Amino acid sequence: MSGLRERKKVKTRESILREAFRLFRERGYSATTIEQIAEAAEVSRATFFRYFPTKEDLVTLDHFPPLIEALKAQPPAAAPVSALRGAFRTAFAGLSAEEIAAGHAREVFAATVPELVAANLRKSPGLIRQVGEILAARAGCRPDDPRIRNVVGAVLGVVAMTWMRWAQDPAMDGPAEIDRSLAHLESGLNL
């Protein structure tokens, strides 16, 4: 079934993505017009919209790494921060180096440009709540307990900051650094 048609579509899609990200890097997200992307990808504007309904769709994360499942599988005795740290570690371990590298540019980008942060926030309204609910169930308290919120906030804040460092230094070992940062948080953020 892998006819010429399908292969061409894949190539076109990849070409659009590649050129779009190149332009984004060169001149920024909002300064890059769809017309420029289409031209660089040697495709008409209309075709661009057939592949990506909106500009945002170029950069939004289709799905987060299976963080939720990994979190559920953590040992019940672990403290909340430890459990989340373990979940991140497990989630990343389930990805091949290629997958991490492939998704890195795109996700890092999405985490760096404000417009895209918003786009992703809009697409994942449940993630924060979901993490909070699991932690609350583990700890035997209500999901809206301030302490649960604090843990989620602190962990996500630390991860976000590390993610941004990763964005600026692609040579960095992102997963390892995230783990190290969470260990730092776990041990009280002392210097």
Added chain:
Amino acid sequence: MSGLRERKKVKTRESILREAFRLFRERGYSATTIEQIAEAAEVSRATFFRYFPTKEDLVTLDHFPPLIEALKAQPPAAAPVSALRGAFRTAFAGLSAEEIAAGHAREVFAATVPELVAANLRKSPGLIRQVGEILAARAGCRPDDPRIRNVVGAVLGVVAMTWMRWAQDPAMDGPAEIDRSLAHLESGLNL
């Protein structure tokens, strides 16, 4: 000097803000056009743009509470998280209850709608860096030290989460709750 002109300008500005937020609540931020806001505020489109250069300016925080100054004034011996906690406390203490209440709706709104989160992120690229630099100077390490980033990330994450709780429950004492959350972070996030 408080002539009629000045008072009219203040009234116009308030009218635009009030009608804009009413419409935002009714039909959402991006679904509200500037033309609608201008009409509701009984003002021409041109005048709207004279008061607010962009739509985003309606909702972005003009300036954070004088957090930076408060942070610089913290006792040098305090640990980073403690210093930030103290800075938040001082910054809020410098505001009257009216100022807090007045800014609350607007800021809460800005913290809730994804587009506006992005707008605020774009406007405060320096805040995070600035806080990091001060903390680094206090601790005698480099501003890009991962530990500094972790502290900033964790604190901002905790504050952001508390801020969202505040958004859902306006009766909450926001500043006090932020202080409590930071105390929780300070003491290791244990349950």
Added chain:
DNA sequence: TCTCTTATGAGACTGCAGTATCATTTGTGC
């Protein structure tokens, strides 16, 4: 090769944000 289906390109069109110009109104100082 011939037909059918599907992807593409071209171009016009809408809606909205933001800019620019210029005439008109409306406070302000005298």
Added chain:
DNA sequence: GCACAAATGATACTGCAGTCTCATAAGAGA
């Protein structure tokens, strides 16, 4: 009341995202 400066309104304009229509090109299957 008068002359000046400032705020406003009307209007036309640009630029870009996203939609729509229709003609053409190109792969699929016979």
